[in-house]
Amino acid sequence: GAVVSQHPSRVICKSGTSVKIECRSLDFQATTMFWYRQFPKQSLMLMATSNEGSKATYEQGVEKDKFLINHASLTLSTLTVTSAHPEDSSFYICSAVREYSNQPQHFGDGTRLSIL
Amino acid sequence: DAKTTQPPSMDCAEGRAANLPCNHSTISGNEYVYWYRQIHSQGPQYIIHGLKNNETNEMASLIITEDRKSSTLILPHATLRDTAVYYCIVSVNTNAGKSTFGDGTTLTVKP
Numbered sequence: 001g002a003v004v005s006q007h008p009s010r011v012i013c014k015s016g017t018s019v020k021i022e023c024r025s026l027d028f029q030a031t032t033m034f035w036y037r038q039f040p041k042q043s044l045m046l047m048a049t050s051n052e053g054s055k056a057t058y059e060q061g062v063e064k065d066k067f068l069i070n071h072a073s074l075t076l077s078t079l080t081v082t083s084a085h086p087e088d089s090s091f092y093i094c095s096a097v098r099e100y101s102n103q104p105q106h107f108g109d110g111t112r113l114s115i116l
Numbered sequence: 117d118a119k120t121t122q123p124p125s126m127d128c129a130e131g132r133a134a135n136l137p138c139n140h141s142t143i144s145g146n147e148y149v150y151w152y153r154q155i156h157s158q159g160p161q162y163i164i165h166g167l168k169n170n171e172t173n174e175m176a177s178l179i180i181t182e183d184r185k186s187s188t189l190i191l192p193h194a195t196l197r198d199t200a201v202y203y204c205i206v207s208v209n210t211n212a213g214k215s216t217f218g219d220g221t222t223l224t225v226k227p
Contacts, residue, residue, distance in 0.1 A: 043217045044154075044217040045217075046215070046216065091157075095159075095160075102165075105162065
């Protein structure tokens with residue numbers, strides 16, 4: 001069964017709306033979660049690394065005030081797309097890694113965000 | 117993290133073995149090789165990973181060359197449901213470091 005739950009799976013909303021996406025590790029503690037963005041027919045692009053109890057580390061070119069990340073517990077990280085515009089429409093995917101190990105990333109099923 | 121190179125696409129007949137290559141010539145001694153796959157419109161799925169020894173699980177086998185500069189993912193009996201984009205990634209430790217996804221290999225399993 002799924003070890004990482006991502007919600008919602010699909011969002012359609014108007015321009016200017018803020019959208020929150022949740023990523024939960026279901027049966028393990030994840031000190032680190034990753035957030036990716038994927039455009040059609042392209043690979044995953046890492047947006048930020050989310051560490052529990054500290055500020056997220058954003059990749060170059062990703063606006064931290066636009067994409068707010070909160071990792072308040074060892075099982076939950078959230079990504080908020082603030083004041084979303086049509087160009088923010090994309091497939092957003094999170095992943096979680098078991099605490100302090102070389103274990104692989106476990107991915108959520110992604111969130112399809114469509115801004116009208 | 118070391119960069120990887122994969123062929124953009126491959127075909128395989130249903131029931132036959134699918135062998136997907138990956139080059140990672142700049143891999144460091146403490147970097148692992150991870151394989152994931154992504155079926156259309158879903159999140160990636162973990163397949164297998166290894167450091168230097170060959171690995172096998174219920175999904176696939178991973179063969180890593182002795183110099184660790186390349187590896188091959190083997191799906192022993194490909195099915196139509198194995199059609200997906202396969203990503204090979206090398207990383208020191210996915211907990212401490214970020215993983216860079218390349219373009220992967222689109223595997224098409226044909227009946």
